[in-house]
Amino acid sequence: xxxxxxxxxxxxxxxxxxxxxxxxxxxxxxSGLDWPSSLPxxxxxxxxxxxxxxHLLLEAKAEDIRAQRLENMEETVRQLMRNARPRIxxxxxxxxxxxxxxxxxxxxxxxxxxxxxxPVLQGNTLTRDWDLSVVDGQRIVLxxxxxxxxxxxxxxxxxxTEVVRRRIDELGTRxxxxxxxxxxxxxxxxxxxxxxxxxxxLLGQTAKLEFKLVDLNALPENVQAGIAPPGSQIFPYAxxxxxxxxxEAVRRLGGIGGGNLTGAQAGVDPTNxxxxxxxxxxxxxxxxxxKLTRENVxxxxxxxxxxxxxxxxxxxxxxxxxxxxxxxxFTSESANNLAISLRSGALPVDLAIVEERTVGPDLGADSIxxxxxxxxxxxxxxxxxxxxxxxxxxIYSTIALVFNVLMxxxxxxxxxxxxxxxxxxxxxxxxxxxVDANVLINERIREERKRGxxxxxxxETGYKEASRAIWDANLTNFIAGLALFxxxxxxxxxxxxxxxxxxxxxxxxxxxxxxxxxxxxxRKARPSDITI
Amino acid sequence: MKLLKLxxxxxxxxFLKLRVPFFVLSIVLIAGSWAAVLTQGLNFGVxxxxxxxVRLTFEEREQAPIPSLRELVGGxxxxxxxxxxxxxxxxxxxxxxxxxxxxxxPGAATEIGNQVIAAIAKxxxxxxxxxxxxxxxxxxxxxRDSAILALVAAMLAVAIYIWVRFEWQFGVGALFALFHDVSxxxxxxxxxxxEFGLQIVAAILAIIGYSLNDxxxxxxxxxxxxxxxxxxxxxxxxxxxxNETLARTIMTSLTLxxxxxxxxxxxxxxLFGMVAAITAGLFIGTYSSIYxxxxxxxxxxxxxxxxxxxxxxxxxxxxxxxxxx
Numbered sequence: 001x002x003x004x005x006x007x008x009x010x011x012x013x014x015x016x017x018x019x020x021x022x023x024x025x026x027x028x029x030x031s032g033l034d035w036p037s038s039l040p041x042x043x044x045x046x047x048x049x050x051x052x053x054x055h056l057l058l059e060a061k062a063e064d065i066r067a068q069r070l071e072n073m074e075e076t077v078r079q080l081m082r083n084a085r086p087r088i089x090x091x092x093x094x095x096x097x098x099x100x101x102x103x104x105x106x107x108x109x110x111x112x113x114x115x116x117x118x119p120v121l122q123g124n125t126l127t128r129d130w131d132l133s134v135v136d137g138q139r140i141v142l143x144x145x146x147x148x149x150x151x152x153x154x155x156x157x158x159x160x161t162e163v164v165r166r167r168i169d170e171l172g173t174r175x176x177x178x179x180x181x182x183x184x185x186x187x188x189x190x191x192x193x194x195x196x197x198x199x200x201x202l203l204g205q206t207a208k209l210e211f212k213l214v215d216l217n218a219l220p221e222n223v224q225a226g227i228a229p230p231g232s233q234i235f236p237y238a239x240x241x242x243x244x245x246x247x248e249a250v251r252r253l254g255g256i257g258g259g260n261l262t263g264a265q266a267g268v269d270p271t272n273x274x275x276x277x278x279x280x281x282x283x284x285x286x287x288x289x290x291k292l293t294r295e296n297v298x299x300x301x302x303x304x305x306x307x308x309x310x311x312x313x314x315x316x317x318x319x320x321x322x323x324x325x326x327x328x329x330f331t332s333e334s335a336n337n338l339a340i341s342l343r344s345g346a347l348p349v350d351l352a353i354v355e356e357r358t359v360g361p362d363l364g365a366d367s368i369x370x371x372x373x374x375x376x377x378x379x380x381x382x383x384x385x386x387x388x389x390x391x392x393x394x395i396y397s398t399i400a401l402v403f404n405v406l407m408x409x410x411x412x413x414x415x416x417x418x419x420x421x422x423x424x425x426x427x428x429x430x431x432x433x434x435v436d437a438n439v440l441i442n443e444r445i446r447e448e449r450k451r452g453x454x455x456x457x458x459x460e461t462g463y464k465e466a467s468r469a470i471w472d473a474n475l476t477n478f479i480a481g482l483a484l485f486x487x488x489x490x491x492x493x494x495x496x497x498x499x500x501x502x503x504x505x506x507x508x509x510x511x512x513x514x515x516x517x518x519x520x521x522x523r524k525a526r527p528s529d530i531t532i
Numbered sequence: 533m534k535l536l537k538l539x540x541x542x543x544x545x546x547f548l549k550l551r552v553p554f555f556v557l558s559i560v561l562i563a564g565s566w567a568a569v570l571t572q573g574l575n576f577g578v579x580x581x582x583x584x585x586v587r588l589t590f591e592e593r594e595q596a597p598i599p600s601l602r603e604l605v606g607g608x609x610x611x612x613x614x615x616x617x618x619x620x621x622x623x624x625x626x627x628x629x630x631x632x633x634x635x636x637x638p639g640a641a642t643e644i645g646n647q648v649i650a651a652i653a654k655x656x657x658x659x660x661x662x663x664x665x666x667x668x669x670x671x672x673x674x675x676r677d678s679a680i681l682a683l684v685a686a687m688l689a690v691a692i693y694i695w696v697r698f699e700w701q702f703g704v705g706a707l708f709a710l711f712h713d714v715s716x717x718x719x720x721x722x723x724x725x726x727e728f729g730l731q732i733v734a735a736i737l738a739i740i741g742y743s744l745n746d747x748x749x750x751x752x753x754x755x756x757x758x759x760x761x762x763x764x765x766x767x768x769x770x771x772x773x774x775n776e777t778l779a780r781t782i783m784t785s786l787t788l789x790x791x792x793x794x795x796x797x798x799x800x801x802x803l804f805g806m807v808a809a810i811t812a813g814l815f816i817g818t819y820s821s822i823y824x825x826x827x828x829x830x831x832x833x834x835x836x837x838x839x840x841x842x843x844x845x846x847x848x849x850x851x852x853x854x855x856x857x
Contacts, residue, residue: 352642354668355668356665356666357663357664358661360661360662360663363663371795371800378790378791378792382787382791385787421800422731425799429791432789432790436745436784439784440784468752469753477745479686480740482689491731495738499738531535532535
């Protein structure tokens with residue numbers, strides 16, 4: 001018991017001081033002091049509930065991606081068949097039920113059609129993206145394979161994450177965290193945000209911009225009843241526009257998407273003081289736009305944003321410069337948001353906010369203050385109780401407790417872990433429970449002394465016999481802590497980090513360190529009796 | 533120097549004399565708790581029910597205008613809001629549950645949240661928004677599932693560990709004690725109708741850890757005494773073990789208690805429910821270690837033999853060879 005070789009002392013002290021030193025930058029930070037910038041600066045991250053900020057969980061609808069893919073396939077098929085030489089005539093095109101099918105006018109075209117479709121169906125991956133089957137010798141049915149759907153979903157989420165990142169970067173906030181979670185979710189964490197509403201409206205907008213020709217042949221009464229003529233689609237007017245509540249029929253094909261933009265800026269039209277968004281097409285988009293407007297001078301085309309018509313102006317003259325202006329009852333804020341969204345690209349899929357946690361910066365600071373105050377009072381009470389009960393041994397536990405807190409904070413800083421509000425509760429619990437090891441040991445020493453053992457033998461037995469229960473108790477606590485880890489979102493995880501980390505530091509400081517100190521004292525003082 | 537002694541030396545309290553009435557009491561507590569949970573239900577916060585909760589502070593007023601806030605938010609047509617003081621007279625929390633049928637709509641909770649915040653900002657420009665939580669029905673459902681899973685997994689995992697380290701009777705005893713702790717804590721939340729959310733589940737998991745601590749310390753002493761006093765009747769041996777560890781039990785409970793009380797009194801209001809649960813669990817857990825975990829050992833027939841190595845086949849062969857049998 002008394003034998004503590006130098007190497008053992010060295011590594012115990014080395015580990016203790018190294019871990020405790022890591023906590024210094026964070027302590028400087030909390031107390032408002034400047035940490036010398038020349039030194040390494042590991043910090044405990046503050047969770048959003050302490051630092052203030054927004055946590056958003058976004059979820060994509062997988063069905064949307066599937067439906068979108070079928071629609072795209074329809075467009076591809078039509079194009080391929082139209083461009084085939086000689087042209088392959090098809091009819092009875094339908095999508096739905098997770099498949100797309102069409103009928104060949106002549107059964108003799110079947111092999112040519114297959115040949116044309118083959119590269120599209122194979123996709124870019126090793127597994128096939130689509131399965132093709134032929135029904136009645138003349139009808140081709142295309143079904144996406146499971147692997148194909150997975151790839152599409154993965155691609156869509158990958159690019160959605162990128163779009164989300166670009167949009168948040170436009171807000172100019174510091175250090176946002178944007179990570180994919182699971183198959184269809186994205187976690188967004190933005191610390192210290194002034195206006196969480198702006199963030200939400202920015203991410204809530206898909207910003208899918210389309211320019212489509214208005215179908216002038218559609219019967220107005222059918223359009224308002226929602227019945228689309230063949231080859232056309234019906235879209236409602238957006239809320240806030242003069243035609244809100246009405247519908248517009250547009251040609252399905254031959255329009256231009258918003259994917260070909262190089263820029264978008266909010267501005268004001270000097271002629272009528274309206275808020276507008278000025279967009280610039282890239283070369284390809286500019287050419288398409290020029291062609292569309294040249295061929296349709298005098299006819300109206302609809303500007304459709306996220307499935308709603310913003311406006312449907314007449315084409316007065318061909319627009320050749322690759323620039324256009326979107327007007328449509330914007331406020332300066334909504335124009336600005338739209339410009340950001342268009343610049344950062346459309347989301348490939350609608351994202352819904354399924355969880356939001358926002359904490360104001362004032363509240364976070366208030367929580368830290370209150371938490372630290374409570375922690376200080378609680379620690380003091382524990383220390384008083386320990387010293388009053390165990391005297392010198394209580395003082396050892398107190399020093400161990402100080403190192404315990406410092407080491408725990410230091411390890412968290414070293415691992416860049418996040419301290420959350422429940423994490424502060426975890427610290428308090430750790431302080432209250434850490435002394436349990438010392439209580440067990442000290443009570444055992446008392447018992448052994450009462451039974452008449454000599455001082456050194458009593459201390460030795462105390463440490464030895466108590467260690468078993470300490471070991472078992474901490475291991476089971478560790479197991480329960482793992483369940484905590486697996487469970488719950490950010491703040492609760494912060495609680496688990498502190499509790500589980502605290503188990504390690506508590507055993508280390510409460511058992512190993514105090515043992516070294518007690519041994520050192522016993523060897524030097526050789527007391528014949530101890531007060532415990 | 534005279535040191536503080538909370539528990540006098542050599543106590544000999546006959547804890548287990550009353551084991552039957554106390555066990556009956558425990559069963560009644562468990563049954564009553566579940567009855568309360570099933571009839572009254574837990575007051576799920578947004579974490580588990582879905583919906584929207586916003587916290588506001590009115591710094592320029594002495595008191596938050598609770599009745600008119602209730603009227604304003606209730607008038608938005610999302611059902612009756614829960615408006616209550618939160619940590620002080622100037623602060624309120626306003627909770628709006630998800631309307632019927634909105635559980636499946638992913639963005640419904642956020643939409644409600646936006647409307648509520650916009651309406652309040654319009655009517656009360658002086659209100660400071662401290663925080664806002666919205667949780668959709670689907671995510672809330674996932675939280676519920678993972679909460680149940682975490683609690684069950686934690687209880688089973690530690691029971692298995694104790695079974696391996698001790699004996700099966702100890703594993704079962706610990707499992708029952710934990711089940712008691714979890715049940716009574718849930719019952720407490722059903723009766724008080726305190727808001728029940730993710731943090732409370734985290735608190736219960738912490739209680740599981742703490743209660744186990746206690747149980748293991750008592751069990752460890754029982755194991756030690758079983759080896760030492762082969763002939764002592766089990767109830768007497770349990771009493772001895774509980775008495776021997778009593779000073780430690782009281783002291784540890786007290787240190788944790790004095791650490792938690794300041795957090796309860798001065799701590800941030802959003803931690804109140806969690807800390808209250810842990811503080812209550814402290815008492816529940818200590819009680820169950822003595823009156824649930826102990827008596828069950830008697831009824832499951834733990835004997836000294838459980839920890840004394842039984843004669844191995846090789847030993848027996850040797851004995852036979854030496855002609856001792």
